Amino acid sequence: MRAVLALAPGLRRAGGRDSVLTTSLAVTAFAVMTALTLSVVGGLLGFLGRAAEPVGAFQEENAEFYVVLAWTALVLLVVPLLTLGGSAARLGVARRDARLATLRLLGVTPREVVALTVVETAWQGLLGAVAGVAGYVVLLPVWTRVPFQGSTFTTAELWVGWPALLVACVAVPLLAVVSGVVSLRRVVVSPLGVARRQTPPGMRAVRVVLAVVAMGAFMVITSFLGAFGAAAMAFGIGSLALGFGALNLIGPWVLGLLGRWRAHRARTPAQLLAARRLVDDPKATWRVVGGLGLAGFVAGTLAVLPMIASTTARDADAAERAATATLNGDLMRGGLLTLGIAFLVAAAAAGIVQAASVLDRRRELALQVLAGTPVAMLDEVRRREVLVPMLTVAVGSAAVGVVMLSPVLGFAGVQDPGGLLLLVGCLTAGCLLVLGATEVSRPLLRSVLAQTQVRPD
Amino acid sequence: MPPPPPAAPTPEPHPHLRPVPPVTPPLPGARLSARGLVKRFGPTTALAGVDLDVLPGESVAVMGPSGSGKSTLLHCLAGILVPDSGAVTLSGRGLHDLDERERSLVRRRQYGFVFQFGQLLAELPAVENVALAPMLLGTSRKEATELAARWLASLGLAGMEDRRPGELSGGQAQRVAVARALITGPEVVFADEPTGALDQATGTDVMRILTETTRLAGASLVVVTHDAGVAAWCDRRVEVRDGRVVADVRQQAAR
Numbered sequence: 139m140r141a142v143l144a145l146a147p148g149l150r151r152a153g154g155r156d157s158v159l160t161t162s163l164a165v166t167a168f169a170v171m172t173a174l175t176l177s178v179v180g181g182l183l184g185f186l187g188r189a190a191e192p193v194g195a196f197q198e199e200n201a202e203f204y205v206v207l208a209w210t211a212l213v214l215l216v217v218p219l220l221t222l223g224g225s226a227a228r229l230g231v232a233r234r235d236a237r238l239a240t241l242r243l244l245g246v247t248p249r250e251v252v253a254l255t256v257v258e259t260a261w262q263g264l265l266g267a268v269a270g271v272a273g274y275v276v277l278l279p280v281w282t283r284v285p286f287q288g289s290t291f292t293t294a295e296l297w298v299g300w301p302a303l304l305v306a307c308v309a310v311p312l313l314a315v316v317s318g319v320v321s322l323r324r325v326v327v328s329p330l331g332v333a334r335r336q337t338p339p340g341m342r343a344v345r346v347v348l349a350v351v352a353m354g355a356f357m358v359i360t361s362f363l364g365a366f367g368a369a370a371m372a373f374g375i376g377s378l379a380l381g382f383g384a385l386n387l388i389g390p391w392v393l394g395l396l397g398r399w400r401a402h403r404a405r406t407p408a409q410l411l412a413a414r415r416l417v418d419d420p421k422a423t424w425r426v427v428g429g430l431g432l433a434g435f436v437a438g439t440l441a442v443l444p445m446i447a448s449t450t451a452r453d454a455d456a457a458e459r460a461a462t463a464t465l466n467g468d469l470m471r472g473g474l475l476t477l478g479i480a481f482l483v484a485a486a487a488a489g490i491v492q493a494a495s496v497l498d499r500r501r502e503l504a505l506q507v508l509a510g511t512p513v514a515m516l517d518e519v520r521r522r523e524v525l526v527p528m529l530t531v532a533v534g535s536a537a538v539g540v541v542m543l544s545p546v547l548g549f550a551g552v553q554d555p556g557g558l559l560l561l562v563g564c565l566t567a568g569c570l571l572v573l574g575a576t577e578v579s580r581p582l583l584r585s586v587l588a589q590t591q592v593r594p595d
Numbered sequence: 596m597p598p599p600p601p602a603a604p605t606p607e608p609h610p611h612l613r614p615v616p617p618v619t620p621p622l623p624g625a626r627l628s629a630r631g632l633v634k635r636f637g638p639t640t641a642l643a644g645v646d647l648d649v650l651p652g653e654s655v656a657v658m659g660p661s662g663s664g665k666s667t668l669l670h671c672l673a674g675i676l677v678p679d680s681g682a683v684t685l686s687g688r689g690l691h692d693l694d695e696r697e698r699s700l701v702r703r704r705q706y707g708f709v710f711q712f713g714q715l716l717a718e719l720p721a722v723e724n725v726a727l728a729p730m731l732l733g734t735s736r737k738e739a740t741e742l743a744a745r746w747l748a749s750l751g752l753a754g755m756e757d758r759r760p761g762e763l764s765g766g767q768a769q770r771v772a773v774a775r776a777l778i779t780g781p782e783v784v785f786a787d788e789p790t791g792a793l794d795q796a797t798g799t800d801v802m803r804i805l806t807e808t809t810r811l812a813g814a815s816l817v818v819v820t821h822d823a824g825v826a827a828w829c830d831r832r833v834e835v836r837d838g839r840v841v842a843d844v845r846q847q848a849a850r
Contacts, residue, residue: 404736502717506714508710510708511731
């Protein structure tokens, strides 16, 4: 085992410039994930602190509600943040798989292959976690400028504490290791399976049934929230998580269907190739756009906030109106903040995964260009790979969000033009942000082609 | 200065190719000519003045040990690399002063390529891998797919249209690659170690199909190989050492 582990630094160096780039991307992703997670947890702790020691009547009356909202934001963001971490761990996995598969064929045991992966991903996770902690500290002054409950938070309120930072430095490498080892399963099971790519088995329609059941449960639970008080509220947050689970279950399946439909209708090589890639691995595409799906869900629920503001302001005295205005302003601000973070995470995931895809496919891309395939077409395929699923997922998730919250707020929410405009504006901004992030891989593609033009083998 | 040689008839000559007056005229009637090719990579001289002519329908094996410059020669002939000096002419027209986009167009329209492995896109079924080439030239998908299916059937792959490269044997995948290289009616097909990843029997089968199909299509074939058995399938054997042609032998090609 020791002899094999001693190979780890050598294997990493053997990757050359690619390895440096892949490692940098992975570390960046872990850093973004850590910094934003700590920020969101800091926000939750801030609200918990104010609930424990409320200042003023407003905080006293609404403390519990704000804690519930902070938990909701955490639930909303935890999936895209974990997905970003998972994507980072999978970075360059195809190249690493090939190397490790060769080692397996040379007689290295599955345990030793796993150990090599653990070593390789753990230190990336640790570096990212440390950088993320630094990022969280840098971001603290930004968050202290955002007012909630009538006043801004202090740094002390949003400080998660040294133990939490230590936990992050242990948990992130652990997540990296788990994701890396899970993605290695096929190398361990069948090293030849890596070299000989085969048609992946299709996803079963049972995913839809499970997703529909989960969404139905959420709608039923939320419609009875008022009757059961605070306990039901906690249960509601749990069912919100259930709703997200449903989205993640149904997302790849829907993308697979979309890919088949697009492949059937494709007329140009770029359309055909982008559609086939979607059919080939809808889960990988979901990892890119899934975060945006969640952001779309948030935007869908956000669309009803202006409706709340307009209805609750009627028939109230000045103090009540002020309190309501504060509450609605906070709801809107919190929603937008959550949405903004979700879009940032989605854009980071999209940019990183696309860059990794260019590196993993470098030989294939180089041979296509040698045979006369225009680089502009490869660019178009790259854009289509993200654009088509992204639009479908963002709009689809927003619609699901509105439908799922309809028992609580009613369809009237979407009839308010302010809410709809906000929804469309958020989705447009988010899509542009993600598209912009994917353009990072454009110069990378050219660089990779320039390096591999002579000897693609 | 001698006038440029008459161009061999081509179905669709590239509009951007301009006549080039080479230092030594190419062989009359040559489809592909290289004159005085020099290519350096830093201090290493990969090609040190190579002359080569390939006639229409002719198959030429370029042989040599590793590092002899044979792959660099192929890349220069194919317009993938631009030589430091010397010129490459295709059907009497020069490639040397075309920009990358124009050379890419030449590779798409007038050349076909068969590599050792990996040129087929893993996500596409065999028929779409082949159809992609004419689609890139503007042929409709329906027409390209029908044509691709006919090519696959003619190469003994009927019924395997929907299989993806990972579901084909090495020999079958190389047949798909041959179909993809020839479907656009290229003037020259380049094959870089086309049997390098195959066992001997399968390699023989692929070479038979490659040489026969290329000859029937009226295309010239340039095969880069270090395998004498592969070279035996060609009309000529050119040996390259230290960036120079040291032997050019016409032979009776195996059939």
